[in-house]
Structure formats: C-alpha cells, structure tokens
Amino acid sequence: MKGELKHYLWLLVVVALVAAVPLVTSNDFYLRIVFLIGVNYIAAAGLNVLVNYTGQKSLGHAGLFAVGAYAVALLTARWGWNPWLAFAMAGVLAGLFGVVIALPALRVKGPALAMVTIGFGIVVEKIVSEWQDLFAGQQGIYGVIPLNFGGQMFGTRQWVWFVLILCVLLHVMFRYLLAGRFGRAFLAVNTAEVAAESVGVSVYKFKVLAFVISAFTCGIAGALIAQQNQYINSDFITFNLSIFFLLIVLFGGNSVYGPLLGAVVLTLLDSLLSRWPDVQHFTYGALLLFALYAMPNGLAGFVRTLARKFAPGLVPKEALPDALPAWQLKRAATSGEASPVLLDGKGLYKAYGGVVPTNNVDISIKPGHVHSLIGPNGAGKTTLLNILSGIVTPERGTILLAGQNIVGVSPNRIARLGLGRTFQNLRLFSDMTVLDNVKVGLHSHIPAGFFASLIGVGKARKAELAARDEALQILERLHLRDKALDIAGSLPYGLQRRLELARALATHPRLLLLDEPAAGLNPQETQELIQVIARIRDLGITVLLIEHHMDLVMAVSDHVIVLDYGQKIAEGTPSEVQNNPRVIAAYLGTEDEQDALDDDMTGGQHA
Known part of the structure; x- marks a missing residue:
C-alpha cells in the first residue's frame, strides 16, 4: 500500500510539471x-x-x-x-x-x-x-x-x-x-x-x-x-516509423516505465538530429544494437538496477501477510472422483516415421491413487504423458478425463478440466518471482476479466489479494514460503523442482502428472519428495508419475505400469511388477537375473 501511495505521489509531481509547460512557454x-x-x-x-x-x-x-x-x-x-x-x-x-x-x-x-x-x-x-x-x-x-x-x-x-x-x-x-x-x-x-x-x-x-x-x-x-x-x-x-516505435520499446526496456523513458530520450534525440537524416538513421541503428546487446533490460532495467543498489527504498519489496490458514484443494477439483476411473485411455497410438513411442496403449487411472509409469529409456513414457496432457495428439485412440473426451482438446483447456503436470526438463518462468510463478498456476482461478484488470480496483483488486494469499499457502505447503520474493531462476535446482510442483498444484488438479520429479535431486531431496507426494495424495489429488528412482516408485505407488518400446508390458502392484519376468527382461535383457533387478528396485539406483 505504501508503494502504491509513493507511486501516485511521484506521478502527481510529474503530471504537474508537464502540465505547467504550456503555462510557462508559448x-x-x-x-x-x-x-x-x-x-x-x-x-x-x-x-x-x-x-x-x-x-x-x-x-x-x-x-x-x-x-x-x-x-x-x-x-x-x-x-x-x-x-x-x-x-x-x-x-x-x-x-x-x-x-x-x-x-x-x-x-x-x-x-x-x-x-x-x-x-x-x-x-x-x-x-x-x-x-x-x-x-x-x-x-x-x-x-x-x-x-x-x-x-x-x-x-x-x-x-x-x-x-x-x-x-x-x-x-x-x-x-x-x-x-x-x-x-x-x-x-x-x-x-x-x-x-x-x-x-x-x-x-x-x-x-x-x-x-x-x-x-x-x-x-x-x-x-x-x-x-x-x-x-x-x-x-x-x-518503414522508419515502425523501426522508431520498436526502438523506443527496446531501448526503454521491459517495464511499464520503459516506453516512457524510451519516448522521452528518443523523441528529444530525434528532434536534435532532424537536420541530419543520415546521422539520425546511423544513431537509430547504433542505439538498437546497444539496446539489444549492451543493455538487454533497456533503460528501465538499468535505472532499476541503480535504484536497487544506491536507493533500495525506491523499489521496496512487496509486503506479505505473516500467517495464513493451511491450503486446501477446491471442492470443484475433486468433483466427479466418485467414479471408479478418473482417466481412461484406450488404444492410444502415436508414430514419428518408423518410431512408435506409443503403440496401442490402454491406461486406466483410479482416483485417489498414486500410479507410476516406468520403463527403460526410450520406452515412450514422456510421449504418453504428452498425449494425456494434450501437448501431443494421438493418431488414434480415446482419452476420457472424468467422463469427458479430451483427444484434440488444447492443453490449456485440459488443464482447466483438472489435469496438471510438471516436466522432465524444468520449465519455470525463470525471470519471474517464486510467488508469481505460483500465481500463474492460479490463472484460471482468478475471477478478474480484462476490463476489471485495467481498472485494478474492486473485484480485480480483491481477486489479486486472494491469489497472493493462496499462492503463499501453497508455497508454505512445500516449504518455499521464505523464497516467495526470490527470482525463480536463482533458486537451487532442487527448490526449482519443488516450485514447479507448487505451480502445478495451484491449478487445483484432479490428476497430477509428474515427469521424473526426482531427476537431479540428491538422496535427501528424494526422501523429501516421497513425503511431498504422499501429502499430495492425502489432499485428494490423483498422481501419475514417471520415475527412474525405484526406491521412490516402491515407496509411493499404489499401482505401477510398465512400458517398453511404446507398448504396455505389465501393470499391477509394485511387488507384482517387480517380479514380472517381462519387466525383468525389459530392464536387463534376460529373464535369469531377477536378483539384480530386485536390488535395483530396492536400492535407489537408476534403471
């Protein structure tokens, strides 16, 4: 609130000065x-x-x-x-x-x-x-x-x-x-x-x-x-006018103040150099190169950096509430889970030329369970997750999510139907704060339309405050509350993994797809992840995860599905899958080395 007041006081000063110009000169x-x-x-x-x-x-x-x-x-x-x-x-x-x-x-x-x-x-x-x-x-x-x-x-x-x-x-x-x-x-x-x-x-x-x-x-x-x-x-x-507008934006920088700074500097420069068009065009080209390479965040970014260094009071951090109730999944996210099957995929097929990563796969996900999808590298696990989340469209087959056909539906609509996911390779919004990353996850649950957001008061203001509080509650659940105002890309890798999970939870998913959530984590972080997944299940969220850490799979899974060369070769409880001859053969290339597979599945090594 203090930051808002300070902004409007400065704005009033600037407006008064500019408004006075026509009064002091004709x-x-x-x-x-x-x-x-x-x-x-x-x-x-x-x-x-x-x-x-x-x-x-x-x-x-x-x-x-x-x-x-x-x-x-x-x-x-x-x-x-x-x-x-x-x-x-x-x-x-x-x-x-x-x-x-x-x-x-x-x-x-x-x-x-x-x-x-x-x-x-x-x-x-x-x-x-x-x-x-x-x-x-x-x-x-x-x-x-x-x-x-x-x-x-x-x-x-x-x-x-x-x-x-x-x-x-x-x-x-x-x-x-x-x-x-x-x-x-x-x-x-x-x-x-x-x-x-x-x-x-x-x-x-x-x-x-x-x-x-x-x-x-x-x-x-x-x-x-x-x-x-x-x-x-x-x-x-x-065409020069288009270049001039673009130069104002790039030179001004990525900020709401950038266009103003760029417009002031470049309009004055344009007026000074108007008598020498050749020099003018050369200057524009030089400034464009400068803006793109020497000052990638523009003039606004340069000023912001100086302010943070020499006058931090000009850019104060957002004040956050101290204590909030524990986060709970919205009821709408769990509606329809009385059905015995939450997601039902039949005959899913996808080929890339001669490579068939998904070959007539059937998959049935029961609500309230943790399902694991395992298999050797190249078995088609991530492709199947991409098909289920709408990123890849299968060439044939059907997928029902809570009774709704989602084949051919855009990923953003599938997300709004209650399917959240993380990625094998981190896809955070790295230049945004931790808090804003989670707020993006809440995007579909913030009831503020375009024109209400332009005005920024009333319903839109209340919705923003509610989103901030809920994002903090989610971060608290995953022990990231103290990192809320940090830039996401600055976090250690393990915390970035946890943040991506927090962002997925913010969508209030019925079904959460986790693509190798333990990749890159140390043993302690892996143990913490086991507890996190258990807490997610306790919230009423169904989980389907891809994972190579077999100790994690065995610790959290109710049901395991095994793929090999795009085909489902086995499924069942962790112990059933662990002793399945086809699974042993897929991992080790022989059916005579079950003991070695047992050691792998209980010792936490990578398959």
Whole structure:
C-alpha cells in the first residue's frame, strides 16, 4: 500500500510539471516536442505489451499508425463525423486490423513473424501511396477536423494537456493490467509457451490480445497526429516509423516505465538530429544494437538496477501477510472422483516415421491413487504423458478425463478440466518471482476479466489479494514460503523442482502428472519428495508419475505400469511388477537375473 501511495505521489509531481509547460512557454516548437513525446509514448505503451511482455517482434506498426490516422481523416474530412467519435473509431479500427494481422501471423514465430508484419506495413504504405482517389497519396487529405471542447478547437496547449491525460490514463491502466493475471500470462507466454498452456493459459489468445492492445494504441497515436496537424499524407507512413516505435520499446526496456523513458530520450534525440537524416538513421541503428546487446533490460532495467543498489527504498519489496490458514484443494477439483476411473485411455497410438513411442496403449487411472509409469529409456513414457496432457495428439485412440473426451482438446483447456503436470526438463518462468510463478498456476482461478484488470480496483483488486494469499499457502505447503520474493531462476535446482510442483498444484488438479520429479535431486531431496507426494495424495489429488528412482516408485505407488518400446508390458502392484519376468527382461535383457533387478528396485539406483 505504501508503494502504491509513493507511486501516485511521484506521478502527481510529474503530471504537474508537464502540465505547467504550456503555462510557462508559448513556443510552438517546444510544445510540439512535448506533444510528440506523449504520442510516441502512447504508441509504444501498447507495443511494449507485444514485444517486451509477450515476446513477439513487429516491424509493421507504421501500418497500424496509418489505419488510425487515415480513419480519422476520412471520417471527419470526407464523411463529416464528429471528431471525438472519429477519434474513438480510429482506435477500434486499428484494433480490428490488429486481429487481422495476428490470426495468420501468429502461426509463425521469430524472424518469420517479423517478416509478416513487415509485409503488412509495406502493403499499407503502398495502398495509401497508390490509391489516389481515396487516400490522395503524397498530396494528402486536408481539412481533418481536430478535437474541440465547448465549441473551441484544440490549440497547441490543449493538445499537450489532452495527450498528457491520455498518457496518465494509459500508464495507470497498463500498470494495473501488467501487474495482474494478464501481465503474468503475457510473461509466461514469452518465457515458456508449453508451460503456460499446462497451467491453463491460452498462448494463442494472449498473443492475439497483445497484438490488439498494441494496434489500438498505435491507431490512437496516428489519430492524434492527423487531428493535431489537420492533415495526413503518405510521407508519414514509412518503414522508419515502425523501426522508431520498436526502438523506443527496446531501448526503454521491459517495464511499464520503459516506453516512457524510451519516448522521452528518443523523441528529444530525434528532434536534435532532424537536420541530419543520415546521422539520425546511423544513431537509430547504433542505439538498437546497444539496446539489444549492451543493455538487454533497456533503460528501465538499468535505472532499476541503480535504484536497487544506491536507493533500495525506491523499489521496496512487496509486503506479505505473516500467517495464513493451511491450503486446501477446491471442492470443484475433486468433483466427479466418485467414479471408479478418473482417466481412461484406450488404444492410444502415436508414430514419428518408423518410431512408435506409443503403440496401442490402454491406461486406466483410479482416483485417489498414486500410479507410476516406468520403463527403460526410450520406452515412450514422456510421449504418453504428452498425449494425456494434450501437448501431443494421438493418431488414434480415446482419452476420457472424468467422463469427458479430451483427444484434440488444447492443453490449456485440459488443464482447466483438472489435469496438471510438471516436466522432465524444468520449465519455470525463470525471470519471474517464486510467488508469481505460483500465481500463474492460479490463472484460471482468478475471477478478474480484462476490463476489471485495467481498472485494478474492486473485484480485480480483491481477486489479486486472494491469489497472493493462496499462492503463499501453497508455497508454505512445500516449504518455499521464505523464497516467495526470490527470482525463480536463482533458486537451487532442487527448490526449482519443488516450485514447479507448487505451480502445478495451484491449478487445483484432479490428476497430477509428474515427469521424473526426482531427476537431479540428491538422496535427501528424494526422501523429501516421497513425503511431498504422499501429502499430495492425502489432499485428494490423483498422481501419475514417471520415475527412474525405484526406491521412490516402491515407496509411493499404489499401482505401477510398465512400458517398453511404446507398448504396455505389465501393470499391477509394485511387488507384482517387480517380479514380472517381462519387466525383468525389459530392464536387463534376460529373464535369469531377477536378483539384480530386485536390488535395483530396492536400492535407489537408476534403471
């Protein structure tokens, strides 16, 4: 609460200083620079969500700027719309174009995505240049009606104040949005898409949402320029403008304050170098390289590092409640477990060319039990878990989870149906705090919609506080409470394994899939894991685990399933499987060495 108050006091000071600029000077050049800083911040604030938070690179946002600018120009100058209504419509139209770009573009990644957005920008630039009858090319559209108040058209001072109001509103809304469940989901998508899906975050939906947000703010920026100039032509829409917006975001850094810092520095630099275009372009290129390599966290990250070192009071850690009741699984997560079978897979088959890691496998998981899936390396265990969790779609077969068919269902929907999982190779959101990692796991259980999260008060605020408390309760269950505010990637390996388990528990699973949870753990940590799995079962959660540590398998399992070359060769109680000749043959290549297998299964060695 103290941090919030301090933030708003500083914001009030900055707003007062900027608002005073038009009162102390009437110089249009200076006022124009302040106006442009605001416009560039508005464009970059949304692009920051797309680039820095969601990890999508766009080099075509000049096209979305053009959508907003030409929309307001045509609606007011040609079709006589009210300028305020046209201004709002410009943002909406740009947002719709954002959807149009995102739906096909997000089927590709990395450089291919950047090329798609470049293509969109070039197409828009050509259309406004060549379609003379509608867009008037370089001649441009004159008579764009500016905003007005009380019948009086905005002058330069009014434009500065209006843009300042928009900037403050956007800053406050983005601060709330990015500090809540949506911001965590964006970062999760950026860091580990498969892990994000496994906790109920729709990667595709959040990528599209990020595109729409960035398109909306870019369209608003274009509308502001067109209405303030009362004119727009094709010279405004260039590839360099897309580069400039991207540079603001990258140079500013991954923070809600990054776009503001980038907009101030680069707008001032742009004004200083405007007389020397060649030097200007060279400077942009140098700064882009600097931002990408020498200062990967941007100017905001650099300032944050200095503040933590020399003025830690400016970035205080979140205050956490001291005592909370023990965490309990939600009733909804255990509903339907009266059925004798929680998950029922029949005839599951998946081939990769000539390799068949899952060959007509049947698997039945009973509620309330710990099931173990064992087998030699390459037996197809992880592939089967990926099929059950929706990451891999089987070529044939059926899977019923609590009576619902989940074949072909997206992993995020399967997670919301009550299937949680961990991964053989750790997939934490390593740059987020331990607490935020668990909050991402709670994503589907936080009742705060997009617009409520933008406002950040009322229901959304209560939901965030409740999520924080529940995340702390889960961390307490796994003895990670004292690490809540640490960065996840800084934890020792054993604690990272436990954190991934805590994040999976936060989804309130009916069935929890654990893919080699003891991998990399020392003997003491393995013994602690045995106790953790027992406590999870006591909570009413059914467990299916893959494990090579046979002492762990024997200690926690009610039922063991054995795979070899993609086929189920045995199942039963641990003792039954331990003495099964086919299992012995699969592990040792002979049926005459049962004693050696017994030693392996009771001595804790790796199979």
